[in-house]
């Protein structure tokens with residue numbers, strides 16, 4: 001569905017963030033090598049929710065300015081478009097009231113998502129990032145898989161993007177299976193709030209390239225299991241330096257951070273050598 005330009009345009013914000021113009025993104029290999037990354041990837045959580053209103057273009061700009069390796073955003077499928085927001089309801093993050101799925105796209109786009117920001121479309125985020133880092137699109141609402149695959153393939157038709165820069169994740173594992181059914185190459189990430197029985201075969205069956213653990217429910221042996229399969233192991237949400245050091249001691253491959261600037265600075269300051 002295409003909207004009039006007046007609705008598609010997003011509010012400008014007097015951001016002080018200087019978005020880098022260079023293009024030198026870290027792109028993960030399809031299979032995790034035996035020796036991992038020199039430091040964990042830093043993934044801006046809900047773009048960079050500690051630095052700007054979450055899941056807005058302003059937060060994306062802040063994440064890019066911080067130098068993140070990847071931006072994570074949440075999407076819902078509304079009136080044929082993928083819109084970027086987290087909750088089932090709009091109340092916490094906008095000036096509206098009610099369930100996201102009860103809104104038309106038009107009305108959703110009229111809301112203020114903080115500092116005059118609109119609820120962005122996924123395509124606006126992709127356009128703004130323009131290949132400068134990777135994007136993790138979390139399929140939050142139902143029936144997002146088909147539209148997300150379509151959006152990734154549309155981006156890949158432009159020069160700036162490599163397929164490996166896109167990662168589709170979800171707590172809804174049916175949607176991960178649907179992505180794999182639609183496209184055997186797009187990377188998927190298994191989002192876990194706990195751990196299924198026989199994690200190894202579960203992850204392999206779904207054909208994911210990464211497993212995303214909650215920092216509150218992660219164990220070294222689970223990370224080792226995942227990495228032993230050649231998959232990347234990430235943890236969410238990491239805002240505490242002690243948690244970061246603890247996860248580094250377990251050889252975590254990437255962390256989702258509300259304050260990616262702080263986590264990047266901490267990693268630079270400590271530069272802990274990795275074991276494998």
Ligand code: G3P
Nearest residue numbers: 072074138191212236256
């Ligand atoms: O993808 C990691 C993290 O974003 C999952 O939790 O609730 O912040 O979407 P949530």
Ligand code: CA
Nearest residue numbers: 072073074138
């Ligand atoms: Ca998320």
